[in-house]
Amino acid sequence: MVKISFLGSCREVGRSAVLIESKKGDQLMLDYGVRFSKEARLPVEADLSHLKAVALTHCHVDHCGALPSLYSNHHRPPLFTNEVSLVIAEKLIYDMLKISRYPYPFGKHEIEEMKKNAQFLEVGMKQKIAHEFYLTFYNAGHIPGSVSILVEVDGKKILYSGDINTIPTNLVEATTSRIIPEIDAAIVESTYALRKHSPREDLEKKFVENTMGTIENGGKVLVPAFSVARSQEALMILDKYHYRGKLFLDGLGTLISKIYYDYPNELKNKLHYRKAMSKVNFVNRRRKRELAKKSNGVIVSSSGMLKGGAAMEYIKPILKDPSSAIYLVGYQVEGTPGRQLIDEGIFHFEEHNISRRTDYDINIKAQCAVKHFDFSSHSDGEELHNYVDNLRFTNHSKEVFCIHGDNESTGTFAKQLVNKGYTSVAPEDGETYRI
Secondary structure, three states: OOEEEEEEOOOOOOOOEEEEEOOOOOEEEEOOOOOOOOOOOOOOOOOOOOEEEEEOOOOOHHHHOOHHHHHOOOOOOOEEEOHHHHHHHHHHHHHHHHHOOOOOOOOHHHHHHHHHOEEEOOOOOEEEEEOOEEEEEEEOOOOOOOEEEEEEEOOEEEEEOOOOOOOOOOOOOOOOHHHOOOEOEEEEEOOEOOOOOOOHHHHHHHHHHHHHHHHHOOOOEEEEOOOOOHHHHHHHHHHHOOOOOEEEEEOOHHHHHHHHHOOHHHOOOHHHHHHHHOOOEEOOOHHHHHHHHHOOEEEEEOOOOOOOOHHHHOHHHHHOOOOOEEEEOOOOOOOOHHHHHHHHOEEEEEEEEOOOOEEEEEEEEOOOEEEEOOOOOOOEHHHHHHHHHOOOEOOOOOEEEEEOOOHHHHHHHHHHHHHOOOEEEOOOOOOEEEO
């Protein structure tokens, strides 16, 4: 029987890692990420002495951040991914090491070994990794380069969804489970299983209308955004609805935006992307930052949850200005400064980091407007149910494992699927199942 071991992302979002093992003992690792809280930030330890390959769904650090630790000894398995995911993963891992005080067991040497062992796999191309052991990539619709992975082992077919989005964004095409062949089991994300997203077009229009109204009234707008995909999505939305004011991009998003230029085939509409980016002032030196601070315009800047980043350079005067606004455009994890700002109207952030040259101690009650426009790159509950319902199973048990969501989301999603006739469970970290 095929063994599936869940080494992370169980009843939480973070440290995604799923190990598939054949009856001969050959192993495949699907993702290998980190989490940013608690003491155990790496996946659960396991015997990986027969690891034949690693496959990466996308470059977010909760999926890729621990990958270098797999390349710290003489056994260095091939890493199957695509070029844009590898390039950005490297940047994000280095950035993670720079800003974190956690003692990760790897550094530059392991990252370079990870890169040396990377092999690029096209969507739809079947790749053999061992005897009766194959993997195939399918578009996941999450961010540029993101994939779902179909694993074929010992005659069984297992789908690992990774992070998925069945609603098209301005940056990437949506996915659909109808493209997946018949399977025996599915491992599906549950991030927004208990949520209902607002209609995308309505949300985009409200965001632009609010932004334009603030600018026309003499204020400025700070848009804290994730550097990967969300910053670029926000800029494309502003261009789509003909925003013509001053526009600045600061933080790591400037580098990611330039990387996307080099991989136009990973984008939904490369012409729209180039057009939107051509109107942006990239903040790459102090003079540009000072100009952005003085200008009456929009500043898109990391970090997306206001846990630091370039947004700290702008936030204090904006918080104190009733004519200005802060519009958050991504999910705000409980306990983050962004979440507190939305829930309580208070921004509190403290950071004293010598390596980053930061010395912040901010505690301000917002006088500016604060709104949340969640341009999610994950499917919501209804979309996740449709995704699973459109999968074709080879047997009546229809096994589904619900991961990558908090305890309530994964547990409830699994129960809902059971009520619909699926054999579904929300596994715990370290658990192993056989199919």
